[in-house]
Amino acid sequence: MSNSIKWLYLVVLSLIWGSSFILIKKGLIGLTPMQLGAVRIIFTGIFLFVIGFNKIKTIKIVEWKWVILTGLTGTFFPAFLFAYAETEIDSSIASILNSLVPLNTIILGFAVFKIKSTKRQVLGVFIGLIGTIMLIMNGATINPNQNYLYAAFVILATLMYAININLLKRYLQNMHALTITVGNFLAIIGPAIIVLISTGFFKTEVLTSEALKPALFYMLLLALFGTAIAKVLFNKLVQASSPVFASSVTYLMPIVAVFWGVLDGEKFSLLQGVSTIIILVGVYLAHRKGN
Template sequence: MPNSQLKWVYLILLSIIWGSSFILIKKSLVGLNPLQLGASRILMTAAVLFVVGFNSLKKIKKHEWKWVVLSGFLGTFFPAFLFAYAETEIDSAIASILNSSVPLLALIIGFFVFSRSLIKKQVIGVLIGLSGSIALILIGANVNPDQNYWYALLPILASLFYATNVNIIKAKMQNIPAMSIALGNFIALIIPAITILWYTDFFNGSFLSSEQTQISLGYLALLAVFGTAAAKVMFNKLVQISDPVFSSSVTYLMPIVSVGWGLLDNEKFTAWQFLAALVILVGVFLVNNNKDKQQEKQE
């Protein structure tokens, strides 16, 4: 399958997987605190990736490890905790909606830091998608006035980290296999994650034997295997075969999935929010500029 088609397959799959991640975070927080959730998620994912991709580590050259480690902290470590803390105060769907600022941030960082050119069609698509996201946020604030929207700053900060990470992958790790990047990321995070868990009394026998804790760990296992391990490999590949703005536009589709899960979990949504979601879809398609077609034919 040519990259021009394959990137859309990855985009749709990632939208479904990551759109479902926010409700899994919400369910995991019932029995775990944000630090336990973030650290456990990292360790579970590291274990899965280690089993299926251990041999891929040899494909990372010595001078590339600094970028792999930086990518791990920016693209995984900090966001895992930021989203967990955010969802202690705001709905899972709102957290996903706020995450849709990634493409705009990726475009800005790419321009100012990595000297990427600005394409009119991309800029228009990003702004349309962002306007739909803003509409969803404002409507959500009216529907749920009791939520603490200071915590909305946490997903925005996480989005800034994500946006920086996609540019680093595209600029510095283009020739590293997607599995190698993903496993390298998590290998670098094992010690920090274990340290955090140790200081949260996670390894206390009575805590782990609690039925509520075990149920939450079940949700977390789903999140780690599908929402982090499998999705991380797919996303790294998506960045390599497309561009940072298109790949980060997955965050425009995720809110549609997360809103659906929110409805099933009795979160409040209105028809106006669904209309705003359609605006986001228009932005996604506009972001897919035609600049890369010639390059893709050569690959």
């Protein structure tokens, strides 16, 4: 894959995923966090099975454990964590905190996968963490009615994304991107259906709610673009580049998400802007290759 194609994938993914945070926010108007996460997974699974179910037979038995693990860490748990986070914090803040993915990729790569880190990368991680603390503290100040402890859900999701990226690069490097994605959703759609049933989603009062139809429409958009198409593109990007380059999609996502958030009436202060820049500087330093 040429460099220009890699960057094209990066930009397209940034636009798609940057818009996903506002779709989650809108979906929460008619769905609980557990319902939203489950519906998102189920819709995406249906789309993927239609276009690529025949890919399942190409997955070897020994590869299934990695397919299942990447399905859980890259999609299943984050779908619920982001939904819970956005019940309390703004969609734009969730997207900025998502920028921690490259930093966590480096931390986990060093701690778990024994990938060496440079001094510049360590400095980048440190700067990024400072920016994160500033962002959370300032957000709590200008939005006193929001519980910023819920930012921990986003941070936990970024750790899972980082695990997913390292697993993809190490164990599924040679598997077709669509095969990985379809396999992921075959592994997690069953648990998602169980979760959805357990939430009481199929009760009459839920199914007849006026807020349900628009919420399901937002989830259809999120499932088709933000999860199904984007996951295939992302898996291709991870295989064709480095884990850190692939995770640097989070450079551009906050710009898109903040744009949607401000349009939707979310508060975004100058200090939060400074905090965002500090985080992205940290990500840049951590991402940049040493001499």
